[in-house]
Amino acid sequence: MLIRNRTPYAVAAALVAALAVAGCKKKEEPAPTPPPAVETPAPAPAPEPAPAPAALSVTSVTLGTAAGPDKKIAAPTNAFKPGDKIIASVATDGTATNQEVSAKLVYQDGQTAGESKQTLNTTGAETTNFEFTKASPWPAGKYKVEVTANGAVANTTELEVK
Structure with a gap:
């Protein structure tokens, strides 16, 4: 009977296993060196925005029966006759x-x-006319003119038809 020595097989298997483990191990790379700090100037402050234009506002309402070429009332009044045009x-x-x-x-x-x-x-400043006329006479009584701008009532002026 032949006796075989199995030691060389065991050594060979251990050597293969050691090489396999060594081959799977990842090499550690040194951490990259950060670049030297470069001093950058601070950003310039943003220019201030131009002021927003003033929203439209109603400065006055004048009532009368006739307006001049400049759209202003020549003879202001708050008392009207039933047949008057109200401006x-x-x-x-x-x-x-x-x-x-x-x-x-x-x-x-x-x-x-x-x-x-x-x-x-x-x-800028501007004058606008609104005319109210009626085919039949205005009923006697008190009225008010409500002027709306920017979606809200900006002025209320009272008048009377006598």
Whole structure:
């Protein structure tokens, strides 16, 4: 009977296993050196924004029966006759691009007796007229003119038809 020595096989297997483990181990690489700090100047402060243009505001409402070429009322009054044309001269100031301004004539019982709207494009003071006429005479009583700008009532002026 032949006796074989199995030691060389065991040594060979151990050597193969050691090489396999060594081959799987990842080499550690040194950490990269950070680049030297470069001093950068602080950013310049942002320029201040230009002030926003003033929104359109109603500065006054004058009532009368006739307006001049400058759209201002020649003889202001708050007392009208039943057959009169009622003109509301609305002075505005500020900036407006396609800004709707309206005037509503309201009778003492709350009914709307007339309403007019205009679209303004302006960059300063301007006068706009709103005319209220009626085919039949105005009923006697108290009225008010409500002027709306920027979506809110900006001025209310009272008048009377006698």
